[in-house]
Structure formats: C-alpha cells, structure tokens
Amino acid sequence: MKYLLLIYDNEQRWEKGYDKMELAEYGAFGKEFASAIIGGNALKPTATATTVRVRDGKRLTTDGPFAETKEQLGGYYLVEAADLDEAIGIAAKIPAARHGSIEVRPLMIFA
Amino acid sequence: MIDLDRLCRAEWGRLLSSLIRAFGDIDLAEESLQEAFAAAVLEWGKCPPNNPQAWLYGTARHRAIDRIRHRARSQELLSSLAPFDERHLQSTGDNHDAVPDERLRLIFTCCHPALSSEAQVALTLRTLGGLTTEEIAHAFLVPATTMAQRLVRAKAKIREAAIPYRVPEADDLPERLSAVMAVLYLVFNEGYAAAHGSELLRRSLCQEAIELTRLLRSLLGLCLSEVPAEVDSLLALMLLHNARRDARVGADGELVLLEEQDRSRWDRAAIEEGCALVQGALERALPGSYALEAAIAAVHSESPNAQDTDWRQIVGLYARLLRVHPSPVVGLNHAAAVAMAEGPAAALPLLEALAAPLADYHLWHAVRADLLRRMGRPREALLCYRRASELSSNASELRFLARRIAELGGS
Numbered sequence: 001m002k003y004l005l006l007i008y009d010n011e012q013r014w015e016k017g018y019d020k021m022e023l024a025e026y027g028a029f030g031k032e033f034a035s036a037i038i039g040g041n042a043l044k045p046t047a048t049a050t051t052v053r054v055r056d057g058k059r060l061t062t063d064g065p066f067a068e069t070k071e072q073l074g075g076y077y078l079v080e081a082a083d084l085d086e087a088i089g090i091a092a093k094i095p096a097a098r099h100g101s102i103e104v105r106p107l108m109i110f111a
Numbered sequence: 112m113i114d115l116d117r118l119c120r121a122e123w124g125r126l127l128s129s130l131i132r133a134f135g136d137i138d139l140a141e142e143s144l145q146e147a148f149a150a151a152v153l154e155w156g157k158c159p160p161n162n163p164q165a166w167l168y169g170t171a172r173h174r175a176i177d178r179i180r181h182r183a184r185s186q187e188l189l190s191s192l193a194p195f196d197e198r199h200l201q202s203t204g205d206n207h208d209a210v211p212d213e214r215l216r217l218i219f220t221c222c223h224p225a226l227s228s229e230a231q232v233a234l235t236l237r238t239l240g241g242l243t244t245e246e247i248a249h250a251f252l253v254p255a256t257t258m259a260q261r262l263v264r265a266k267a268k269i270r271e272a273a274i275p276y277r278v279p280e281a282d283d284l285p286e287r288l289s290a291v292m293a294v295l296y297l298v299f300n301e302g303y304a305a306a307h308g309s310e311l312l313r314r315s316l317c318q319e320a321i322e323l324t325r326l327l328r329s330l331l332g333l334c335l336s337e338v339p340a341e342v343d344s345l346l347a348l349m350l351l352h353n354a355r356r357d358a359r360v361g362a363d364g365e366l367v368l369l370e371e372q373d374r375s376r377w378d379r380a381a382i383e384e385g386c387a388l389v390q391g392a393l394e395r396a397l398p399g400s401y402a403l404e405a406a407i408a409a410v411h412s413e414s415p416n417a418q419d420t421d422w423r424q425i426v427g428l429y430a431r432l433l434r435v436h437p438s439p440v441v442g443l444n445h446a447a448a449v450a451m452a453e454g455p456a457a458a459l460p461l462l463e464a465l466a467a468p469l470a471d472y473h474l475w476h477a478v479r480a481d482l483l484r485r486m487g488r489p490r491e492a493l494l495c496y497r498r499a500s501e502l503s504s505n506a507s508e509l510r511f512l513a514r515r516i517a518e519l520g521g522s
Binding site for chain 2: 089
C-alpha cells in the first residue's frame with residue numbers, strides 16, 4: 001500500500017523562517033524513514049496559492065487557497081512548469097477541475 | 112524647464128515596464144526608477160538632457176546594476192542583461208524608442224487572475240498609472256499602510272508563485288484580456304459611481320481608467336491584427352459616461368438624474384468619439400456586455416431629452432444585455448426602460464419578479480415607488496419610497512426621496 005501523509009499546520013509559525021530545531025527533526029525523520037519515503041516537499045505559504053476551476057468549459061482562476069468544506073482532498077500531482085500560467089494550464093486539464101477545485105501551490109525550495 | 116512631476120506621471124509606466132523586463136524584479140525596478148527621478152531633481156536644474164526618457168532609463172539601469180552587484184548569482188543575471196546604448200543618455204532629439212515599451216506585459220501581470228481583484232487594481236494604478244501608494248489608498252478609503260501592505264503582498268505573490276511577465280498566448284488571451292478590462296472598468300466605476308471621496312479625486316480615477324484603456328488599445332493594436340471589439344466598446348462606454356461628468360453633479364454637489372441633466376453641458380467631443388468606437392465594435396463582432404452598455408449610453412447621448420429618447424431601442428438593448436449578462440440589477444434597468452417605453456403597468460410585473468434578489472436594494476424600492484405613483488396608487492408608492500429611504504445611504508438620493516415623500520403627503 002502507498003499512503004499520502006498530509007501535513008496540516010499553522011503556517012504563521014513559519015512566518016519568520018523555519019525553526020532550526022524543528023528543521024533538524026525533519027532531517028532526522030527523513031533519515032529514519034528513508035526506505036519508506038517516496039517523496040515529500042514543503043509548500044510555500046497559502047498567500048502564494050491560486051485556485052483553478054473549470055465550469056461550462058470556462059476556466060476560473062482565483063487568488064487564494066482552496067476553501068470549500070464540502071469537497072475533500074482526493075489526490076495530487078507534482079508537476080514541473082516554467083511559470084504559474086503553465087501550471088494553471090495543466091491544473092485546468094485535470095478532470096476534477098470541472099467538478100471540484102485544484103489548488104496550485106509552488107514548492108518551497110531550500111537553498 | 113522640465114516639469115518633473117508631469118514627466119514622472121507620463122513616463123513612469125513605460126520606464127518601469129522596461130526595467131522590470133530587464134531585471135525581472137518589480138521592487139528593484141521601482142526603487143531604481145525612483146532613484147533616477149530623485150537624481151534628475153538634483154542634476155537637471157540648469158541643463159536637462161535632450162532625451163529625458165533615455166536619461167532616466169539609463170540612470171535607473173545603472174542604479175539597478177549597482178544594487179544587484181551585491182547579490183548572490185549577480186554575475187548570471189548581469190550577463191543575461193540586454194544591452195543598452197549608453198549614447199542615448201546624451202543623445203539629441205526626443206527619441207522615445209531608446210527605451211523599449213513593455214507595458215503590455217506589465218498590464219497582463221498586474222491584472223493576473225491569480226491576484227485578488229483589489230491587488231490587481233492597486234498594482235495597475237501604482238505601476239502603470241504612476242499613482243503614489245497614498246493616492247491609491249485615499250481613493251479606496253483605506254489607510255496608506257494597508258495599501259502599502261497590499262502592494263507588498265501582491266508583488267510577493269508574483270515573485271513566489273512565478274506569475275510570468277509576458278503577454279498571454281492566444282488560447283489564454285480572451286480570458287486574460289477580460290480580466291484586464293474588468294480591472295480598468297472597476298477603476299472607472301470607483302471614480303464614477305463612488306459616493307465618497309473628493310470630486311477631484313473621482314474625476315482623476317475616471318481619467319486614469321480612460322487613459323489606461325487607450326494605452327491597452329494602442330498596445331494591442333501593435334501586436335494583434337485587430338483590436339478586440341470589446342476593448343473598443345469598453346473605451347466607448349467610459350467616454351460616453353464620462354461625457355456627462357459636468358452635468359451629473361449639481362451646484363451643491365448632489366447627483367443629478369439622467370432625465371434632469373442639462374444636456375448642453377455634456378462633452379460632445381467625448382460623445383462623438385464614444386459613438387464612433389461603439390459603432391465600429393458593433394459592426395465587426397457580436398456585442399458583449401461592454402458593447403451593449405455602451406450602445407445604451409450612446410442612445411442617451413444622442414437624445415435631446417428624456418421624453419424624446421428612443422426607449423424601445425433601449426429596452427431591446429437591455430433585453431440583449433440580460434441574455435449576455437443576466438443579473439438582477441440589469442433586470443431592474445430593463446424594467447425601468449420598459450416603464451418609459453410602454454408605461455408603468457407593463458413594467459410592474461417585471462419588477463415584481465425581481466422582488467427576492469433585490470429585496471434590500473434601495474433602487475428596486477425607489478423604481479417600484481415611482482411606477483406605483485405614476486399608476487395612481489399613492490399610498491403604496493409612499494410605503495415604497497419610505498423603504499427605499501431606509502435602505503439608502505447616499506445623501507443626494509435621500510434628498511430626492513424625501514422630496515417625493517413630501518409630495519405624496521408623507522413625512
């Protein structure tokens with residue numbers, strides 16, 4: 001079986017940068033479960049999020065994260081795109097975009 | 112003597128667009144351009160350069176290069192920088208082409224749908240219109256610090272989410288262009304319809320929206336074989352409404368209704384330009400909502416007074432607008448036009464059908480009151496005027512409603 005572990009947290013804790021101790025803990029976690037972990041990334045804060053929906057063949061792009069309580073997380077794609085427009089273009093082609101919403105969030109890149 | 116404030120207002124957007132293109136960084140471009148203008152204040156005094164635009168661009172470019180020298184990865188960025196002919200700094204003659212015009216990219220980036228509409232408006236006015244943060248804050252009735260925060264967040268999202276700096280591909284162009292037009296129309300309406308702010312400020316917002324729409328139109332004309340008809344229609348719509356600016360405000364600052372305006376005070380040149388634009392748009396494409404609204408404004412503009420207005424044509428245009436853009440408020444306007452064309456009895460059922468969505472909208476009650484009054488049902492009319500009065504917060508509307516209530520013997 002494969003499982004997706006979703007990390008929900010108060011992003012305000014990270015506003016002034018990541019806590020070094022906690023980051024070290026993540027490092028240790030990564031080592032401990034290296035054989036189980038297939039992939040994982042930190043996301044940039046929700047202020048960078050864009051939500052894409054397609055209704056009646058028309059694409060609706062809005063600022064901000066997904067905020068609908070009657071829809072539930074059903075899957076994810078990690079994609080490489082040159083910029084947000086390309087990412088939105090791909091997101092709009094996901095079949096679920098016609099019924100639900102696709103949240104587009106850039107990954108956090110650690111220097 | 113060069114008027115630097117005027118030059119800044121006129122050239123800010125173009126110079127900034129070009130610097131953002133060169134350095135890929137809005138903040139860096141803004142800071143460097145600000146420094147270039149500050150340098151101009153000090154250095155131009157007695158002998159301003161022959162080509163002020165190129166001087167400002169070249170100077171801002173130097174400042175930006177100085178700044179990035181101190182950064183990591185600066186070599187990579189500097190070597191990818193497009194060359195700039197330094198001779199332009201001293202060149203004779205006013206050669207505008209020395210600075211590339213990248214404002215079309217800037218418009219599409221500022222009006223990107225991944226930004227909130229408030230952020231889109233603020234960024235567009237700041238970067239393209241060259242308004243200061245304080246001016247924008249004042250126009251939208253928010254503290255300057257709030258507006259500054261809004262701009263900072265918008266620029267951070269552009270950077271962090273990698274919103275591109277380019278004109279969208281043909282596939283995306285209709286959607287993206289309609290987002291740009293929505294922003295420009297919002298700026299115009301903020302100036303035109305707002306019940307707050309000084310008269311001067313509201314007028315300058317309308318003027319700004321018109322100038323930005325003209326700019327959009329001319330830039331699109333350079334890269335498309337034909338300017339989309341809706342862009343012409345939007346410009347027409349703004350021009351036709353703005354043509355009434357002097358007649359729609361009374362001596363004591365109160366709003367004067369269309370029917371009661373002194374039409375000799377309408378700006379005929381603006382009307383002529385607006386009518387020609389909308390006519391051209393209607394000839395080459397199926398009308399969208401801007402075209403229909405502009406056509407309605409054009410019919411009013413060409414009528415000598417309210418009685419001699421072609422209300423049947425206006426009814427027809429509103430009916431089409433309802434199909435393109437169904438909304439209760441358009442429905443209300445349609446019903447009001449029907450009342451003028453066919454009498455109040457024909458309009459009342461149309462109005463009643465909008466009772467649910469417009470229950471708390473003062474104008475629905477005011478229009479209903481007017482119909483009932485004209486149908487000889489004064490007691491019901493009085494109740495409706497009172498309800499409209501309770502729901503309205505606009506001072507000149509309240510005065511108008513009080514007058515009607517008094518005429519019907521109420522208080």
